[in-house]
Amino acid sequence: MVSSKYSALSLTLLMTTLVLPAAFADETISDEALDARIARAKSAAPPSISGDATIVVDGKTVVEGSNGWTCMPDTFPGDNIPMCNDAIWMEMLGAMGNKQDFEPKSIGISYMLQGDEGAGVSNSDPYHPDHKNAEDYVETGPHLMIIVPRAMLKGITDDPSSGGPYVMWKDTPYAHIMVPVEDL
Known part of the structure; x- marks a missing residue:
């Protein structure tokens, strides 16, 4: 029997593989395109917020921030509507995405x-x-x-x-x- 430690690790690896966005799993994004997506993400908030924010593009952290904010170039995949969120908003979006209270x-x-x-x-x-x-x-x-x-x-x-x-x-x-x- 496989220990629960290894079962949890296998499940985590499986989930990571299944949810990895296609943009990063099957193809590479050019530096210019990535820079444009980062700029789009940062445009959602004032520079005093977005300048030191974590930037997430297609579900992957591409810039590690230092101020507790997370900016994304898309609110929902492909909609091209950027947003910057504090930790509470990120928690809420996670709950909403999983249809949890x-x-x-x-x-x-x-x-x-x-x-x-x-x-x-x-x-x-x-x-x-x-x-x-x-x-x-x-x-x-x-x-x-x-x-x-x-x-x-x-x-x-x-x-x-x-x-x-x-x-x-x-x-x-x-x-x-x-x-x-x-x-x-």
Whole structure:
């Protein structure tokens, strides 16, 4: 019988192999293309944040940061919408990606200073099968997103047309405040 230590190691290696993005598994990315993706990732937040952030491209850390922030050139694979997240946001995205509950214990912040034009989402359902055809489809220009403990969301509208901050995904474990900083 194989020990649990080796079984766990085998499972970890198998999972790493299965989730390694195709861009790094089957082909190499040119230095110029990688530099462009890094610049795109950094464009999501002010240089004071993105300048020392960890940069993740296609699921692989390509720049090891020092300030606790993580920037990516794509919010979801291939959407070309960059974001920079603190540790709380990264934890929430991990929970969301695995359809697990998430209860924030503190405030989390994400920057999307390039907005999400063209790849908006359902304002109520992060798993909507066809976001662009959702009744509550919304696109937001440059914005911040703030995760707070759920009790702090009371009294904040979930209407994206209210002209100010609003709650996205209100009745889900991934509820957060959208803070537009510029109109589309």
